[in-house]
Amino acid sequence: MKQIWIISRRELQSFFNSLMAYIILVTFLGFSGFFTWLFGSDVFFVKQASLQSFFGIAYWTLFFFIPALTMRLFAEENRSGTIELLVTKPINDWQLVLGKFLSTLLLIIIALVLTLPYYITVANLGPVDHGAVWSGYLGLILMSAAYISIGIFTSSISNNQIVGYMLALFIGIFFQIIFGLLAGNLSGFIGSILDYLSLSTHFESISRGVIDTKDLIYFLSIIFIGLVLTEGNLAKKRI
Amino acid sequence: MDIIVENLTKKFGTQRAVDNVSFKVKTGEVLGFLGPNGAGKTTTMRAITTFLTPNEGTIKFGNLSIYDHPDEIKKHIGYLPENNPLYQDMPVIDYLRFCARLQGIKKSKIKSKILKMVDLCGLEGEKHKKIGELSKGYQQRVGLAQALIHDPEVLIFDEPTAGLDPNQIVEIRKLIKKIGKEKTVILSSHILAEVEATCDRIMIINKGKIVADGTSDELRKHTQGKEILKITIEDGEKNEIFKALQKINSVEVVDFIDKNLNSFEIQSKPEMSSKKAIFKMCIEKAWTLTELTPFETKLEDVFRELTMN
Structure with a gap:
């Protein structure tokens, strides 16, 4: 556990040292704030004291931002060779993978915490379904964790950060929208499988305030599979 | 801590980078690996540091095998890889602190250890700079500092003096000789004078096989x-x-x-x-x-x- 935290801490430090963290935080808050308060189907347009519009926007912004954060994590270590120093220190592959995973998740959580003023403002405008807001945040965190796990995996594949980014988007877009669209067109067994695979289905049900174990298992398995594949990739490089 | 390598074989595809190599290094011995490019020096060292898993053979540190106790063994190794990879965007002090933490050095001792390394490796003036801003020689010193910070029993240096100026080379050699009295040191180089000056024992590797092993005098007589x-x-x-x-x-x-x-x-x-x-x-x-x-x-x-x- 200690080793995991040491890795996370260094990664977080690196996010903030390289301005990456600030850029992500500012653009994320800018985007989500703009569409929540000023433009499109914003809070004043729908005339409801709810954060649904914010969750809808955050769902897409995080989808594009997360690969930008994760693409560096292993690709850069592989390219510069620092991975060699890292894995010869008293640390195992799992601690390394989890440390990197945790660092990015923490940065996303920081970003989400900074949007809490939206919640407070909306709560002052009218009656808010507090349960739905909190489960919406939980949904965002779970969804981010799933994409971080995919992003870390694609980053571990090559030495090239751009490859990591594009591949993460490519895999992500299936979960984000394509499975959902296909499920709408197909019926029967295949349709229901695709519907289950679609991340948006699970995200929407959570962000509406219904926390079902089925959804939790879905997110946790994506996270788990992504991390297992990453660990496998690390081990494979050393054989 | 003795290092015992037995029948080590490492293949890349069909090519045998290291072919059935066996040797032993005792505590207090400085072993120099010599060999032309692509002879298998780096591969052997990477296998010893547990970075690469051998196809065949075993490596033991005292009684500990790399297969059964990798985490325990890694605590005793100080490693300076080839080309000295470092986090370019990290300040020297932060990087050394990160390494000290990973090595499990007690919180209360971290600061004094870092200062000791800064002093030993002559990084006083550069300690707050980012590693990427340092010259190659100073980066090499940072690499040495991170390898030595936890006072390991085994030191593995892959071309430790690459990119250093003649004065620094002499300093580093002195340092290695000094450290080598109590520890087990393996270093590789293709500068013959360097190996002769720093090592108690020389091993020449060619095409993945050991072709000579002995002191420099023994090799000459050979x-x-x-x-x-x-x-x-x-x-x-x-x-x-x-x-x-x-x-x-x-x-x-x-x-x-x-x-x-x-x-x-x-x-x-x-x-x-x-x-x-x-x-x-x-x-x-x-x-x-x-x-x-x-x-x-x-x-x-x-x-x-x-x-x-």
Whole structure:
């Protein structure tokens, strides 16, 4: 556990040292704030004291931002060779993978915490379904964790950060929208499988305030599979 | 802590980078790996540091095998990889702190350890700079500092003096010699003088196999079957000297080096020395012997002989 935290801490430090963290935080808050308060189907347009519009926007912004954060994590270590120093220190592959995973998740959580003023403002405008807001945040965190796990995996594949980014988007877009669209067109067994695979289905049900174990298992398995594949990739490089 | 390597084989595809290599390094010994590019030096070191998993064979640190106790073993290794990869965007102090933490150094001791390393590796003026801003020599020092910070029992340096200026090279060599008295050190290099100056034992690797193993003197004897002397004799007629030299029993070949200076190269028969006989001959004939120099076989020659086909 200690080793995991040491890795996370260094990664977080690196996010903030390289301005990456600030850029992500500012653009994320800018985007989500703009569409929540000023433009499109914003809070004043729908005339409801709810954060649904914010969750809808955050769902897409995080989808594009997360690969930008994760693409560096292993690709850069592989390219510069620092991975060699890292894995010869008293640390195992799992601690390394989890440390990197945790660092990015923490940065996303920081970003989400900074949007809490939206919640407070909306709560002052009218009656808010507090349960739905909190489960919406939980949904965002779970969804981010799933994409971080995919992003870390694609980053571990090559030495090239751009490859990591594009591949993460490519895999992500299936979960984000394509499975959902296909499920709408197909019926029967295949349709229901695709519907289950679609991340948006699970995200929407959570962000509406219904926390079902089925959804939790879905997110946790994506996270788990992504991390297992990453660990496998690390081990494979050393054989 | 002794390192025991047994039948180590590492393949990349069909190519055997390291082929059935066995050796042992004792505590207090500095072992130098020599070999041409692509001989398998780095691969062997990577296997020892647990970075690469061997295809066959075992590596043991004392009683601990790399397969069963990798985490325990890694605590005892200080490793400086080839090309010295470091986080370019991290300040020196932060990086050393990160390494100290990973090595499990107690919180209360981290600061003093870092200061000790900064002092030992001469990083005082650079400690707050980002690693990427340092010159190559200073980066190499940071690499050494991170390898030494947890006071490991085993040190593995892959080309430790690459990119350093001559003064720094001398310093680093001194440092390695000093450390090597209590620890087990393996270093690789293709600078022969360096290996000769720092190592107690030299191992020459070629095409994944050990072709020579011993002290530098032993290696020289290995190829030096015959004594070679350079002599210069004054006050004599060159052809007469030439003939007289040829008559000496132990002399096999006589050759002119410089006809005007009367200097000759003399090769003795195997396991025989002609020094005394030459001296006696000069006294008898009243010639003045102004030079008698034994040619030493250089490590370069040994190296070339063993690694060239």
